[in-house]
Amino acid sequence: MTRTIVFVLFEDAEELDWVGPWEAFGALSQLEPGSCKLVAVSHDGQPVKGANGLRVLVDASFAESPKADLVVIPGGVGTVKASKDPQVLDFVRSQVGGAEAVTSVCTGAFVLAGAGLLEGRRATTYWASLPALRQVPGVTVVEERWVDNGDILTGGGVTAGIDMALHLIGRLWSPETARRVQQAIEYFPAPPYGDVPIPEKIW
Amino acid sequence: MTRTIVFVLFEDAEELDWVGPWEAFGALSQLEPGSCKLVAVSHDGQPVKGANGLRVLVDASFAESPKADLVVIPGGVGTVKASKDPQVLDFVRSQVGGAEAVTSVCTGAFVLAGAGLLEGRRATTYWASLPALRQVPGVTVVEERWVDNGDILTGGGVTAGIDMALHLIGRLWSPETARRVQQAIEYFPAPPYGDVPIPEKIW
Numbered sequence A, B: 001m002t003r004t005i006v007f008v009l010f011e012d013a014e015e016l017d018w019v020g021p022w023e024a025f026g027a028l029s030q031l032e033p034g035s036c037k038l039v040a041v042s043h044d045g046q047p048v049k050g051a052n053g054l055r056v057l058v059d060a061s062f063a064e065s066p067k068a069d070l071v072v073i074p075g076g077v078g079t080v081k082a083s084k085d086p087q088v089l090d091f092v093r094s095q096v097g098g099a100e101a102v103t104s105v106c107t108g109a110f111v112l113a114g115a116g117l118l119e120g121r122r123a124t125t126y127w128a129s130l131p132a133l134r135q136v137p138g139v140t141v142v143e144e145r146w147v148d149n150g151d152i153l154t155g156g157g158v159t160a161g162i163d164m165a166l167h168l169i170g171r172l173w174s175p176e177t178a179r180r181v182q183q184a185i186e187y188f189p190a191p192p193y194g195d196v197p198i199p200e201k202i203w
Helices: A015-031 A086-095 A106-114 A127-133 A160-172 A175-184 B015-031 B086-095 B106-114 B127-133 B160-172 B175-184
Strands: A003-008 A036-042 A055-057 A070-073 A101-104 A146-148 A152-155 B003-008 B036-042 B055-057 B070-073 B101-104 B146-148 B152-155
Touching: A003 A015, A003 A086, A015 A036, A015 A070, A015 A160, A015 A175, A015 B015, A070 A086, A070 A106, A070 A160, A086 A106, A101 A106, A101 A160, A106 A127, A106 A152, A146 A160, A152 A160, A160 A175, B003 B015, B003 B086, B015 B036, B015 B070, B015 B160, B015 B175, B070 B086, B070 B106, B070 B160, B086 B106, B101 B106, B101 B160, B106 B127, B106 B152, B146 B160, B152 B160, B160 B175
Parallel strands: A003 A036, A003 A070, A070 A101, A101 A152, B003 B036, B003 B070, B070 B101, B101 B152
Antiparallel strands: A055 B055, A146 A152, B146 B152
């Protein structure tokens, strides 16, 4: 079975939020050819520019997107607009039910919230945005690296998308496969400034 | 001082190899506006497709590239060709001296080697490619997350580019700035399959 993984891109999405999972699933596909297919989509199929200026070409518009087995929604400053954009929200809602999992990274959680998909769920987001997510009615906000509700997953900020993707590979393929992907992307992190799990206010 | 950071892209470069540093320097620029400028370049200024199919638009051709303060060379299967490509090697060589640091991630080390820039240096690369790098005359190959020779830096595989970039930010800006960038990208890694620093053979 080849799973189709759809990356929902929009202006000012944070690059690593979605390239982390892109790489994890890409490495999976290198290790086990045919296991998954990566598809980037945008509103109209036109290129999008990330929060740090990276310009990427996409494979399809929302309307032409193939049926997704997995959906990845990045965060970034662009979610301020995307989380209120009917086209984005309709597209995301249209994937629920058909997809095995709809996932967000970082402030992508606010897109899920905007689509009404976090009600009654546990969820997380970028550490600096946890207070804002706590304002969304019906969401149980937790400070975890990722939160798995089965069909809806949310990841913490930016690099947390790598961890969430590895977790999901372990669940949907196998723990052994996920362990190999983790090795393939040499994910033996060594943050030079130590592990700082409870961040001070830097913004 | 605004540092210009040039990302040398080519067909089948591994996406996360260079998007990791892109994100770290991008977050730096978000925290301290004007601190750096990210520029993606390719042979002819045309879009390039990564090893996992990501298609990106670039800002300039090699010939039109602005003068770099820092250079990032990714790895990936594309380095088999890129490490022997005179245009790539000439471009990389032309940056030495002018740039404060020329860096590689993963098998990008073979591009540096091809350009003759690792002779008499300590260097590292993707774990599975360490034996191949040991075949390059004059290079002292070490198994470290990143290796800093001052003007030439090499990182380990894929995700190691994030660590190397944070180290470099700490050196060229300040440790305090690098610590804030590490927080900004929520780099509090939690690899779900444990830390596996000495990988078994998975390829």
